[in-house]
Amino acid sequence: MIRIENVSLTRGGARILHDVSLTLPKGGLTALIGPNGAGKSSLLSLIARLQPLQTGRISVEGLPVDATPGRVLARTLAVLRQDPGVASRLRVRELVGFGRFPHSRGRLTPEDDAVVAATLDQFDLTPLKERFVETLSGGQRQRALIAMTVAQATDYLLLDEPLNNLDMRYARDLMRRLRARADAGRTIVAVLHDVNQAAAYADRIVALRDGRLVAMGAPAEIMTPETLDAVFGYRMRVVEVDGRPMALHHL
């Protein structure tokens, strides 16, 4: 369970988050949606203790994120920031291997090697495993970074815009994989820009706007013209395709 209580955040005099309280149950896929600047990434990085908590409390699986040793938390929770700027001469298998760092502190055990090999395979990275990360395309790099985060094998997975740079096929692949992990009992929180991806794969959608929680619920509850208007600030048609709501947000 992720418990967020009365969290506010101010940066450079600007209010980024406004008294957000929210409880996400253990297990399942939660999509965080909202317009640019809504505070989605900030909320995610606060949950992942990547920036200090100013007010309020956040705990993951009962562990307060601001008071739990980093090593302990790293075995419970993995996070991928948007654009972490890793363009180095690390080989893909080395990068994914660093996902095992919380478990082995660097020296990979045979068990770690097996996890890394399986993860490389899952993300179609095996043919690229000896390549330097700096020689990869944007989408390949994104897959390698997601693979590193997944290799951490934590119960909680936080992803900030994981579909960035991915083509349609890999975007669909990833969403299906996340769905399968959620069905297996893991807890996944992903910032998504495409509401239709959120509607198709998430168990619940959390909508933020201007640093405030505007709506939260099952996809069918959020995917209405009124709620989407309240979140994104314009009217869009919502149709039903094969029993699933779909927003024609581009028209």
Add this chain to the structure above:
Amino acid sequence: MRAVSRASPAGLAGVALLLALAAASLFVGAGHLSLARLTQDPAAWTLFAASRLPRTLAAVLAGAGLAVAGLVMQTLARNRFVEPMTAGGGQSAALGVLAVTLLWPAASLPMKMAAASAAALAASSLFVAVAQRLPPTQPLLVPLFGLAYGAVLGSALTFLAWRTDLLQYVEVWINGDFSGVLRGRYELLWLAAAATGLAWWAADRLTVLSLGRDASVGLGLDYAAMMRLGLVIVSVVSAITVTTVGMIPFVGLVAPNLVTRLVGDHLRRATPWAALAGACLTLGCDVLGRLLRHPYEAPVGTVLGVVGAAAFLWLLFGPRPARA
């Protein structure tokens, strides 16, 4: 050095090159020395044990230490174009010794070394703190800042030395030179080798730092503590090198860049290679300096300035590394 010995023909070739250079270094110089004389002439033996051997070891230790310190610094700053000597480390180490010499003339050599290390640590910490605030989209800003920063510290050093009439004294630290190395005057460089060993020991954790702060924290690394360890390694190596043999430029830049091009940024692999490359480069340039105008010598700092600048230009503008 396990990775090198375990490794490939390339590793063996590298070690062979280092041994060949060491042999050359032992027998090249103003005084004539040969294996035959070494066994018969006690004076030749003295020359060998008191000067040639220490000089060779000093070049190997300083070169390896500076290359690894450069590699670590490039990892901390997440920028390939910085090196400890020119980015304030060398100048501040010299400032530290000068300050101790002025304030407390009776200070022993280890105390001076400690002062040099502390000054280098302060200067390197400030450098890395600023480097992290510069926009990552402008990678050349970091080395430019480093040059300006080093120049400012260097000017302060020169000014202070000029006012206190110690310019000649300071020259010794600024111009790297192995010709003054004698038995009993280089042994602290083994400490630089120990700092290099520390980098090898912490290689995995230092490499995680190169992924950036967020990724490091996400993986449960104590980011601040690791940063401090890296800075201590860089500072100790800089300070010891400056106080024993003087500032040696470019080794910390060229050797790591050459190595990471070929074997990648993972310090577990790159550290032994950088040490080997730095030792070969420094020793080679020292031997070259002794041969250029035999029996006179060109200081290693000068030779490296020329060789290193050429090598660096090649790294910048030469062929891109093949996609592995």
